[in-house]
Amino acid sequence: MDNLSGNSISVGLLGxxxxxxxxxxxxxxxxxxxxxxxxxxxxxxxxxDINPDxxxxxxxxxxxxxxxxxxxxxxxxxxxxxxxxxxxxxxKDFVLAALNKGKTVVTANKALVAAYRDEIAVxxxxxxxxxxxxxxxxxxxPVIKSLRESLVSNKVxxxxxxxxxxxxxxxxxxxxxxxxxxxxxxxxxxxxxAEADPTLDVEGMDTVHKLALSVALAFGTRVNYxxxxxxxxxxxxxxxxxxxxxxxxxxxxxxxxxxxxxxxxARVHPTMITHDNLLSSVGRNMNAVKIVGDAVGEMVxxxxxxxxxxxxxxxxxxxxxxxxxxxxGCHPRIPAFSYQPAAIRELPLMPMDELxxxxxxxxxxxxxxxxxxxxxxxxxxxxxxxxxxHQKGRHTEGPVPIVMLTHEAKExxxxxxxEEVGSLDVIAEEPMLIRIEDENQE
Numbered sequence: 001m002d003n004l005s006g007n008s009i010s011v012g013l014l015g016x017x018x019x020x021x022x023x024x025x026x027x028x029x030x031x032x033x034x035x036x037x038x039x040x041x042x043x044x045x046x047x048x049d050i051n052p053d054x055x056x057x058x059x060x061x062x063x064x065x066x067x068x069x070x071x072x073x074x075x076x077x078x079x080x081x082x083x084x085x086x087x088x089x090x091x092k093d094f095v096l097a098a099l100n101k102g103k104t105v106v107t108a109n110k111a112l113v114a115a116y117r118d119e120i121a122v123x124x125x126x127x128x129x130x131x132x133x134x135x136x137x138x139x140x141x142p143v144i145k146s147l148r149e150s151l152v153s154n155k156v157x158x159x160x161x162x163x164x165x166x167x168x169x170x171x172x173x174x175x176x177x178x179x180x181x182x183x184x185x186x187x188x189x190x191x192x193x194a195e196a197d198p199t200l201d202v203e204g205m206d207t208v209h210k211l212a213l214s215v216a217l218a219f220g221t222r223v224n225y226x227x228x229x230x231x232x233x234x235x236x237x238x239x240x241x242x243x244x245x246x247x248x249x250x251x252x253x254x255x256x257x258x259x260x261x262x263x264x265x266a267r268v269h270p271t272m273i274t275h276d277n278l279l280s281s282v283g284r285n286m287n288a289v290k291i292v293g294d295a296v297g298e299m300v301x302x303x304x305x306x307x308x309x310x311x312x313x314x315x316x317x318x319x320x321x322x323x324x325x326x327x328x329g330c331h332p333r334i335p336a337f338s339y340q341p342a343a344i345r346e347l348p349l350m351p352m353d354e355l356x357x358x359x360x361x362x363x364x365x366x367x368x369x370x371x372x373x374x375x376x377x378x379x380x381x382x383x384x385x386x387x388x389x390h391q392k393g394r395h396t397e398g399p400v401p402i403v404m405l406t407h408e409a410k411e412x413x414x415x416x417x418x419e420e421v422g423s424l425d426v427i428a429e430e431p432m433l434i435r436i437e438d439e440n441q442e
Contacts, residue, residue, distance in 0.1 A: 046071070069090075104129055156293050162282050166194040168285060204231060212228060215257045221347040263347055273437055285305070357437065362431065363432075364427065365402050
């Protein structure tokens with residue numbers, strides 16, 4: 001395969017949507033800068049998209065655009081394939097076809113990698129191909145490079161991440177402006193921070209995909225993303241945010257992973273964290289990840305988790321790594337999933353019912369004598385101890401919110417208790433639960 005021509009290396013781009021267009025623009029805009037750093041030109045040789053309008057405005061030279069992705073993959077002069085089609089359908093076929101030909105693949109497709117990690121790993125092992133996916137987790141933040149390279153000497157103990165800009169923007173607006181969820185979502189969509197169909201984001205699945213990849217890289221285990229507990233942000237209200245603040249907490253959608261040695265804890269849900277936690281100050285559509293290692297202690301990465309140019313920056317960073325490896329004849333230099341294949345362990349995920357933490361619970365109860373005592377009695381029945389109680393105003397008619405913060409309790413017990421309380425005739429709506437992640441939990 002004629003990978004190098006003079007002092008240049010050719011790249012084939014599959015998908016010229018937002019991020020694909022960003023990659024093409026960045027290679028053109030900063031091509032000389034890149035060459036001055038790596039000693040060769042990164043040349044966009046082919047760009048494939050089924051829609052010819054997708055390349056309008058990219059000023060591609062004649063012969064670069066094609067509507068046939070396999071033409072790009074089969075071109076013997078193109079050693080690096082960049083998959084930015086997205087999804088788990090045809091993109092999977094193209095990725096595997098390229099890897100099976102021994103070509104380096106660069107992608108930002110977290111859903112694909114999370115779902116087909118094993119197939120991708122096998123293809124890489126058989127062909128000796130590189131597989132790079134930095135932009136799949138955290139946009140421009142070097143989360144994957146940190147886990148695969150910078151922290152190679154560390155036993156990673158835990159990961160805490162704000163990994164979805166849509167959710168973080170919505171929660172920021174609820175917090176700062178008192179907006180209800182629907183209004184904050186609509187504003188996010190108007191500003192381009194949320195998709196027309198935001199389900200994957202607001203229900204937490206986008207974050208689950210990213211957490212599954214992070215867990216695999218950090219802990220050296222296979223993770224079925226479908227087994228990770230997930231709860232989205234659609235039920236969070238301005239009242240919950242306000243009361244949380246009164247108790248000294250912010251509410252964030254967190255990806256949480258902990259290494260317990262013989263099992264792994266992984267979960268995604270709205271979480272109350274103290275105001276002095278660095279992640280509590282991450283606002284709008286920004287992302288941040290805190291990684292705790294036995295040597296480095298706490299390490300925090302912060303940056304734009306999405307967007308055309310921030311994501312393109314991560315993709316081009318992978319392209320440059322791939323080009324350097326090919327130039328030096330040392331690919332694959334790093335295992336795609338951080339660990340040598342033989343060293344990857346089968347670690348079970350901790351069942352969510354086994355979680356022990358503190359909880360914020362809100363009940364919408366009719367304002368009648370003895371209601372608080374009844375609720376407290378049910379919680380006591382399930383060994384749940386109350387740390388604080390907050391009753392937000394009393395009215396002559398209608399339900400009133402009763403908020404309780406618990407001491408540490410078992411998830412299975414809190415769920416049973418809330419189910420029983422929710423069935424009482426004095427409770428007007430389904431109880432609200434937010435888990436608390438407090439470094440000083442009692």
